[in-house]
Every structure is written in structure tokens, then in C-alpha cells.
Amino acid sequence: MVKLRINGIEVEVERGTTVLEAARFLGIPIPTLCHDDGLLPAGACRMCVVEVFNGPHSKLLSACTLPASDGLVVQTHSARVERARRVLLELYVATCPRSKTLQDLASRYGVRQMRLEPKNETCIQCGLCVRMCEQQMMAGAIGFAGRGASRRVARPFDRTSELCRQCGACLYICPVCELRCHGANAESTLCNGCLNFSTVCLQSYNDAMCFLDPCHACELAGPFRPDVQLKLRAEKSAK
């Protein structure tokens, strides 16, 4: 067992626990975008940064990857952390302005302005789908390709891998997919139609349904692929 201090509260946790888990154990909410309990932490979204003190110095570290250790002193919501999250969220919202997850989080953090040009991207590259596929589905059918600005979630050589069982787990865990598809019933967040590949929404909404470019997970599903959609549209107009 190790003893650490989070927001002034002393907490004893098992060795190997992360600071994020320890904080949640205490009921302190730390926002995350790329974390899932069943997957190994990536430390990619940086939303969970906390201020870690070392004598007079302190620095921000991601709580999801920081192992709890004896004598660790952590502040999860200091002014510095809050400001960092706020600016970070401003950047997130500007990148994916139509994501409800990000909008909600940003409004909770009091982001009232968007000084950057909106980009209309859909994927924040949290990597949940990639880790899900690899660590829980034991498939590894998708991964990251490219570097920096051109980095993206991709299939090997942009073809569906033979390892892919079309289980839809990537789709299930994607924070953007989940919230962008309102399904046939706009009130519920998820119709799960895409999970079963019975895409009722496609019939009821036609091409208006998927107002965003499909992410890789949807591409697997076939009808959502842009080329297929174009074909469908052409067939429809021919009728």
C-alpha cells in the first residue's frame, strides 16, 4: 500500500494504482477523454492533468498514467490545472466543434469563446478504438498511421484487415460516434443500429443522417463509406 495526498486528503491505495483511480476512489472527478477502465492508459488527451508538487516546484502530469507513490502531493483542481484544461478545451472545441462530449465539457469549464477557427474534425485521436481492438478484442485490426498533422486511425494499407471481425467494439467506445449519431429517435443518444449493422437510421434519415464524415469504424460498416453513399445517392436520383 502507498500513501499519497490528493487535494489535502490523505489516501491509501494499493501499489500500482494510478492517481486517477485514487482520485476517483475519493470521489474527486477528473475529466478524461482517452481513458477507459478496461484499457491501458495512453495519456494522449491530456485532460486529466493534475498538479504534482515536489517541494517548492510543481508540474502538470497526466493522472491516468501517473502511478501513485508514497508521499505524492497532488492537486486535481488548482487554478493552474483549471486554466490549462480551459485553454485545452478551447482548442478541442475549435478542432471538433460538433462533438457534444466536448461541448458539454467545455461549457462545464466555462469556455465562453472560440478564438480559433473551427476545423470540423470528428476524430480527436483518443485512441480508444485502437486500444479496444488490440487489448479487448485481441484483433489489432486498426491502428494509427502517419505522423503529426497527418496522423489518423487507419486500417493496414487502408483495406479491411482480415483480423477484423466487424465486432463494432471500436464504434461502441468512440466518444464521437456515440454522440453524433442520434439514431432514428433523436431523444435517445444511441440507437445501436450501426452496432447490429441494421442501419435503420439510414432509411429514415437518408443521407442526411450521417452529417459528419464517417470515422473508420463506420467505414467498416459499408453503407457509411463515402463511395457507397455516393453510389446510393446516384441510384436514388436515377429512380
Next chain:
Amino acid sequence: MPKVHGVEELEAFRQSCLESREPQRPCLTVCAGSGCNAAGAQDVLTALRKAVERRGLGDTLDVKSTGCHGFCEKGPVMIVWPEGIFYNRVAPRDAAEIVASASNGRRPVERLLYLDPVSGQRVLREDEVPFYRHQQRILFGSNGRIDPKAIEDYFRVGGYAALCRVLSELTPDSVVESVNRSGLRGRGGAGFPTGVKWEALRKNPNHPKYIICNADEGDPGAFMDRSLLEGNPHSVIEGMIIGAFALGANEGYVYVRAEYPLAVEHLRVALAQAEEFGLLGDDILGSGLGFRIKLVQGAGAFVCGEETALIASLEGRVGEPHPRPPYPVEQGLWGKPTIINNVKTWASVPHIINRGADWYASIGTARSKGTMVFSLVGKINNTGLVEVPMGITLRKMIYDIGGGIPQGKALKAVQIGGPSGGCIPASLIDLPIDYEQLTEAGSMMGSGGMVVMDEDTCMVDVARYFMEFLEEESCGKCFPCREGTQRLRGILSRICQGKGTEEDLPLLEDMSWMMKETSLCGLGQTAANPVLTTLRYFRDEYLAHIREKRCPAKVCRELIVYSIEPTLCDGCHACVHVCTTDAILGEKKKLHTIDNAKCIRCGACLEVCQPKAVLVS
């Protein structure tokens, strides 16, 4: 070559190496580092060898290629031993004259001697050249004397003596203690105390332990690690073997970028030689220590210089960093305790053992010890590699060693520490260079790149350029760095085009601050440094771009206009010939004018105009 089984045997072999060559025997050593090679050093070598052969001097005069001397600006450079006569800008056609003067003790070839621009005098020896006079060449001291492909040469300058001493006299703890006491700090950039890192690894009970030499030098304009590996690979290997002894490791890696073919080749030769001699292998010099080094080449990613990304790349995964802690000394390569040190850090270790930790600690400032190697590039007269004691002032670096700014222009700023370092303004020219002072000024030591900028440099454009580099090199794993570098570059480009607003400045500051605080690895955390320092020291330049739509240094293309001064133009037509867009109108012997709609502001006409009639405003 026979395997050497013990310390005494090695010393005996060193003695035989020394005796096999008479110290006063004349020798011509030509720098064959990448810089001098590009300037034609190989042709000079061939010409010299031919000239020696033609005169039948093969038995009395040696011709040898050595590692980098550092004075790349004047390459190819060479030295005539034993007098130590220093020739620069040597061409193959000078070979006969050089050989003649060296073989019969005639006067040195006057015109090839270095001409001191200040005194106007020719300088005879290398150490009298102002460029070298203010340096303290510890790591690079032997570079100009030894043939990097001959281990015997390294033995002759006292190579592997530190290893002998360590194996026969010292304990692992006392080696770590020595390194600790020397005050050596990581030369890769962050400046973490090497001794503390070593101690942490030594205390780690887990096995096996790994040793890595980080030679993935990627900063634009930095080439000290390359030169050291090219010129003296054995010093790095010796440092690593001592490290293996002190830390209890049996396996080491050198991660070198594939863009350094000569360094890779020399290192490969050196590793093979060391194994042949029994300096690497199972029972090193009969001490029972087993240690092997593998050479791994990078795949061209800048971020792989970051230690966790480097480990990922070594393991065969995508070169992306992961958050620390856990640090590599706790969980590194294959999850085992690992130490990663820079090329120069490893090469410093034999010197510390040979000459003592106290000697090393006596060089430098209170908290930054020893010497630092800088690559002095940009708008400076003496481009090259410079090894100086820590704490030297920028003024000394630029004016005494660097020989000042070309064409007598004014110094504007110095970018220290590679693309993610900061720009130090000319007003801070008396700043002593050490880790703390640089960090305080908003820059960092980094790997030691030093780019000098003169009055014709636009600081907004500089910030934009570095951001473009980092945007391309960001691995993209963490959001603030991937997206932040793109956004910063976008805003800076807009300002350069005269489309910026005053609100952009606080936005730049906010984004930069956030990237610094939240990014995953060192790349993202320091990526905003060029923006932050230029904003701090050159805010007026940003404001000139934004408010007056004016680029004070006349660099940003969208904000400048070329014109021809009618009273100066003599109608020579030279500008018309070089203009690629046919923007210059006018017949020969008549006044020319520039059509600004067609002009792309490339500046070609400015360069060719003899009467200086082309104006930029």
C-alpha cells in the same frame, strides 16, 4: 589482432603502438568529417597521397584522415605534424606544394595559412587561431589527431586507459560516485544530473539492465554528436563500457540516426575492433565483465530523440513517447531498468575517470560543470563546432570565437537549443551560458545548436519557421502538441501575411502556455519556446506586422514591395535576366521598373543589382 586478456596486456599493447611510430615523424592529417568531405577533403587526401608517392616519400611522410576539427567554415582543413601547421581551404592543386614544404622543412605554404581578419596576419598553428584560442576542447581534443578507423590511434592518445583504471582499481560504486561528484549533466538537452540518474539505476534491484547511447541528433543545424561519432567513436564506446561496469549492465545500444552514414560506418568499424580486442564481449580484459553493444539505426523521426520514444522505436514499435513517470531507469527497454545518455555524456565519462571528478567539476559554473559543445551556425563568420567551458558569455562566443557577423551587420538574436529553444536577444549578449541562465531567459541548453541571426532576420518569420518544423515533427500522439503546433503555425503565418489582429497575441500566449504545461513529452512542452521568447523580446516586431502591416526586417513577402530607384538604375538588364516571373520591365540601357502584380519578392534582382538600385520597402 590478438585478443587482449588483461589490463597489463592492454598497456603493453599501447606501448607497442606508441613505439611503432616515431612521435616526431612528419604526418599530414586531413579532416575527413562530413563538412570537410563535402568541401572536397577526399580529393585533397588522394592528391596528397599521390604527391607523396611521386616524391618517393612513402616511408618518411604519413598521410592520414582524421575526424572533424570543428572549423567547418574553412574546410577542408589539415595539419602538418609535428610542427602543427594549420592549413585551411586546401584544394587538391595545393598538394604538391604542401608535400614539398613538409618534407624538406621549407617555409609553410603562406597562402593556405589562416588569415586573421582582425589583425590581418597569417596564423601558423591551429591553437593560435582565434576560433580555437578561446575553446577548451576536451571531448573534441583528439578528433584532429586520430584516424577514427584505427583503434591503435586511440590507444596512442591514451584511449581505454580509463577503462583499465576502472577495471583494475575502482568499484562500481566509486565510479558512480565520481560521475556524481563531477557534476556532469545530461548533454542531450534537459541537463539532468548524470550521477543522480546512474545512482537511481544502480539502486534498482531489477535485472537485466540496459544502456543506451542516444545519437538521434535531429535539431536543424546541430551536428556535434555526428562529429564525435565520426571522429572519435571509441571514446563513446569506452564511456559505455565504463557505464556497464558501474551500473551492472550487459547489453548496450547505440541509437544513431540513419541520416549519418559516415558516423554509422565508423561506429560499426569501432565496435568490431573493440570486440576483436576483447574490449567488448564476455570477459572484458579478464575482469569477468560481459558487455555487448548493438547498433540500431533510426527511421528518421525527430521525436525519437526523446527517450521514451527512442525506447519504443528500439523495441520495434512506432516512435511515440509515453508519459513519465515511470522513468526509463524504473521501466525502460522491454520494461527493464534502462539508462539513456547522450553521445557527449558517454564520451565525457572516460575524461572524468582519467583526470578526476574534481578536475571536471573545476570547469564551468556553480551548477553547470564541464564543457559544452555548440554548433555555431547562421549569420556568423566562423561556422563550426565549438567546445567551450560552461558559463562563457554569448559575446565571447559570437565575437571572439565566431568572428562576428558577416558584412559588419548588427546582431539581433541567438536561437539556442534547437527548434524548441528560445531566441535570446542581442541585449542579453553578456549572458553566461549555462543550464539555469538559459532557462531563465526563456531558452534552453538543448543539444547545443546555436543559430545566430542578424538585423535582416524577421523574428515572426523565425518563429513561424521553427513552428513549421515542429508541426511536421510532432508525433501527433498527444492533442496539445499535434493540434497546438498546427494552430500556432497558422496564426504566425497569418501575422506574417499581414492578416493578424492584436487579439492574436494573447491567443498565441495562451496556447503556448497550455502546450508547455500539458504536452506529453519534451517536444510539445518546449515547442512553444520560439513563440514565447520572440513575443517576450520582440513584441514590437509582432505589433509592426499587425498594426502597421510592415515587416521591419523586410522579410515577410506579403508585406514588402520591390521597386527600382530611377536615379541609380543604369539599365544593365541583369535583373531582367534573373527574374523568373518576368516582373521587371524596361529595355536595355533604359530605366527598368518592377511590375508588383507579377513580382513574387524572391529577391533575386536585389542580389544581382550592381548599382544597388533595387529597393525594398
